[in-house]
Amino acid sequence: MRLLDLCSLIRSKNAGPFVLTFDFMGRDTASYEALRGSGVLTPELFAALYGGDPADILVVHHDRAEAVKVSMPRPVRQGDLRDSDCYGGQLYAPLVDLEVPMPIAPITTSERA
Amino acid sequence: MEIRILAPTGALGAGFPAASLERGVALRPHVIACDAGSTDSGPYYLGAGQPKLSREAVGRDLRLLLKARDTLGVPLIIGSCGTSGRDAGVDLVADIAREIARQEGLGFKLALIYADQDPGYLTMRYDQGRVRPLQPAPPIDVSTLTDSHVVGMMGVEPIQRALRDGAEVVLAGRASDTALFAALPHAMGADPGLNWHAAKTVECGAACAVPPRPDGLFVHLRDDHFDVQTLDTSVRLTPHSVAAHTLYENANPYLITEPSGVLDTTNATYTAVDEWTVRVAGAEYVPSDTYTIKLEGSRLAGYQTIAIGGIRDRVVIEQLPTLLPMAKEYFRAKIRDVFGGRVDPDDVDIDYRLYGQDAVLGTNDPDRDRPVHELGVLITITAPTQAIAHAIATFVAHASSHLPIPEYEGLASTIAFPFSPPEIDRGPLYEFTLNHVVEPTDPHEMFRTVHEEVKP
Numbered sequence: 001m002r003l004l005d006l007c008s009l010i011r012s013k014n015a016g017p018f019v020l021t022f023d024f025m026g027r028d029t030a031s032y033e034a035l036r037g038s039g040v041l042t043p044e045l046f047a048a049l050y051g052g053d054p055a056d057i058l059v060v061h062h063d064r065a066e067a068v069k070v071s072m073p074r075p076v077r078q079g080d081l082r083d084s085d086c087y088g089g090q091l092y093a094p095l096v097d098l099e100v101p102m103p104i105a106p107i108t109t110s111e112r113a
Numbered sequence: 114m115e116i117r118i119l120a121p122t123g124a125l126g127a128g129f130p131a132a133s134l135e136r137g138v139a140l141r142p143h144v145i146a147c148d149a150g151s152t153d154s155g156p157y158y159l160g161a162g163q164p165k166l167s168r169e170a171v172g173r174d175l176r177l178l179l180k181a182r183d184t185l186g187v188p189l190i191i192g193s194c195g196t197s198g199r200d201a202g203v204d205l206v207a208d209i210a211r212e213i214a215r216q217e218g219l220g221f222k223l224a225l226i227y228a229d230q231d232p233g234y235l236t237m238r239y240d241q242g243r244v245r246p247l248q249p250a251p252p253i254d255v256s257t258l259t260d261s262h263v264v265g266m267m268g269v270e271p272i273q274r275a276l277r278d279g280a281e282v283v284l285a286g287r288a289s290d291t292a293l294f295a296a297l298p299h300a301m302g303a304d305p306g307l308n309w310h311a312a313k314t315v316e317c318g319a320a321c322a323v324p325p326r327p328d329g330l331f332v333h334l335r336d337d338h339f340d341v342q343t344l345d346t347s348v349r350l351t352p353h354s355v356a357a358h359t360l361y362e363n364a365n366p367y368l369i370t371e372p373s374g375v376l377d378t379t380n381a382t383y384t385a386v387d388e389w390t391v392r393v394a395g396a397e398y399v400p401s402d403t404y405t406i407k408l409e410g411s412r413l414a415g416y417q418t419i420a421i422g423g424i425r426d427r428v429v430i431e432q433l434p435t436l437l438p439m440a441k442e443y444f445r446a447k448i449r450d451v452f453g454g455r456v457d458p459d460d461v462d463i464d465y466r467l468y469g470q471d472a473v474l475g476t477n478d479p480d481r482d483r484p485v486h487e488l489g490v491l492i493t494i495t496a497p498t499q500a501i502a503h504a505i506a507t508f509v510a511h512a513s514s515h516l517p518i519p520e521y522e523g524l525a526s527t528i529a530f531p532f533s534p535p536e537i538d539r540g541p542l543y544e545f546t547l548n549h550v551v552e553p554t555d556p557h558e559m560f561r562t563v564h565e566e567v568k569p
Contacts, residue, residue, distance in 0.1 A: 013153075013361070013362050014152075014153055014362065015362050017152050017155075017156070017409075017545040017548070018249050018250065018251070018545070018548045019364045021360075021362070021364055023360045023361075049477055051477070056248070056249065058364065060365065062356070062357075062359075062360060064352070064381070064382075065356040065357035065359070067357055069360050069366055074249075077545055078152075078155060078156070079155035079157070079543070079544065080414075080545075081464070081493075081495060084475065086155045087154075090473055090474075091473075091474070094474065094477070094479050094480075
């Protein structure tokens with residue numbers, strides 16, 4: 001499955017001028033749990049894509065919102081000379097077609113991340 | 114106990130249906146509150162003191178809100194006036210409010226709360242070690258605080274004091290979005306966890322509705338829960354959509370920091386009451402040991418002139434990786450020559466942004482090696498003055514459209530410019546300089562309040 005198959009919304013945004021944040025909204029409970037269980041959205045992945053230290057990258061599994069959230073220092077300060085995306089709104093683009101491996105066994109809802 | 118909050122829209126000037134506001138008024142809120150600013154549009158608005166939204170758009174919304182407030186006799190609180198919450202933004206919105214009052218025959222007690230920070234005060238707090246970085250923060254020294262235009266983001270306290278002193282309309286400079294909604298319920302004794310969570314939920318208006326739209330939300334805040342509902346029955350709220358709103362433009366969806374503490378939504382519960390209403394409970398507010406005010410700073414970084422063009426010939430596109438660095442070197446020599454040494458090439462930034470190849474994601478783009486057949490070219494020239502930027506842009510644009518193509522003999526034309534002249538002066542360029550907090554002695558010392566009686 002690709003990430004877009006599992007998500008009803010893939011979004012990047014600023015969280016203030018210095019932090020970039022990504023929201024991956026599951027299409028439904030099963031999709032969210034499959035995404036959470038796949039473990040593909042890691043600090044290492046985001047550090048590889050956008051630079052920075054994995055230790056500075058926060059990954060949160062928000063069960064009630066059925067969403068995975070990732071926040072990291074902005075690669076370039078918002079609005080700076082070399083910033084290409086003042087709202088951070090298109091920076092998620094390389095993730096849309098990310099291949100998400102499906103778990104062999106179904107993940108139960110009691111398994112909290 | 115029930116405290117009712119009307120949040121008419123996510124941003125003053127973004128609009129809302131008048132019928133939604135009427136429904137909100139019919140529910141008899143204790144307070145109407147609305148945010149008018151953001152850093153999300155970039156450093157220009159704080160640096161230049163200009164608003165993002167037009168006087169007409171802000172006036173349209175403010176007129177309806179002032180009339181609604183007059184009907185209800187309750188406070189109207191607007192924060193981060195003029196986009197950046199600079200003093201100039203407060204004065205601008207106040208000016209619009211006075212004009213509306215004259216036209217509509219409205220009278221009210223007005224409080225203006227200013228959030229611009231005095232460089233002397235900031236220097237003193239910096240020297241005391243009471244300016245702290247938040248992660249990730251750019252490196253600063255004391256000159257950053259004096260060269261930047263700095264605002265402090267106020268909490269509920271200056272707003273509450275203005276209300277206690279009789280204000281009916283509060284126009285605040287830079288303020289925590291949530292504080293606008295939390296101020297009055299907090300003073301009325303609402304549960305802090307519920308109050309701050311309710312405030313966080315409605316601060317963007319109907320952004321968390323399904324589908325999201327520029328519209329309002331209404332809160333019934335009670336002892337052990339709050340109900341949040343849409344004002345337009347054609348859009349819905351679901352437990353999922355309300356829970357998901359804590360993700361929006363936040364680094365951590367569970368922990369939301371305010372000047373006086375942290376809202377923790379980890380244990381919050383969301384339950385559907387009907388298609389338009391969600392009941393929320395369970396969030397906690399954890400007071401901080403130290404009161405902190407977040408600083409926002411924006412500093413002039415230069416002046417820009419740009420030129421926009423396109424390239425369609427694959428022969429030219431293929432040569433660009435060699436030609437553009439060569440052109441930049443040529444321009445360094447040209448700057449020395451043209452200005453007779455009065456302009457240092459190191460003070461000038463000349464950049465080509467190739468839309469279609471690397472422009473948005475740059476070297477992070479996994480598809481960057483895919484061949485393109487048409488390229489957009491944005492040339493930016495950034496210099497210490499607008500006149501220098503413009504002067505350089507004229508020969509940069511000219512030379513860029515006549516790059517030497519080895520395959521072609523004679524003078525080739527290498528960029529299609531859609532405009533004449535191709536150079537567009539963009540004005541000043543600003544940069545954000547601070548991601549810091551200051552520890553004031555009390556929540557009021559960084560803000561100044563002016564009261565005024567607006568007569569009909």
